[in-house]
Amino acid sequence: VLSSIDAAEAETAGGGTLCLRIALDYSARxxxxxxxxxxxxxxxxxxxxxxxxxxxVMHAGEPAPDVDLLIRTGDEQRLS
Structure with a gap:
């Protein structure tokens, strides 16, 4: 996963219009x-x-713009 993220960052380093946010499954506990x-x-x-x-606590990282499009993989379907 990390090498794919590094490659995507390198290929899009010159862009300034779109923001890609990658979310991985985790527990909010x-x-x-x-x-x-x-x-x-x-x-x-x-x-x-x-x-x-x-x-x-939840927003301790860099601020990011609101999500315009959310694509869920797998069979899970729900509103976020």
Whole structure:
């Protein structure tokens, strides 16, 4: 997977119009636990405080634009 990503980045390095976001399956449990720890450490034990902590944990990377097209592989079909 990493070599394919590296090749795609190299081939499209000059582009500036589109943004490709690749999502791999993972469990969000670690993010929920991290947000709980952050909220507990700051004393923000409210629904809004936890939601804010979860937002910070989930979006810790570089900001990316909203997704215009989502292609799911496999047999799973659902709204996201």
């Amino acid at each position: 670690d993010m929920i636990v991290a947000a709980g720890r952050e909220a507990a450490g700051s004393g923000e034990w409210t629904r809004a405080g936890f939601a804010e902590s979860l937002g910070r």
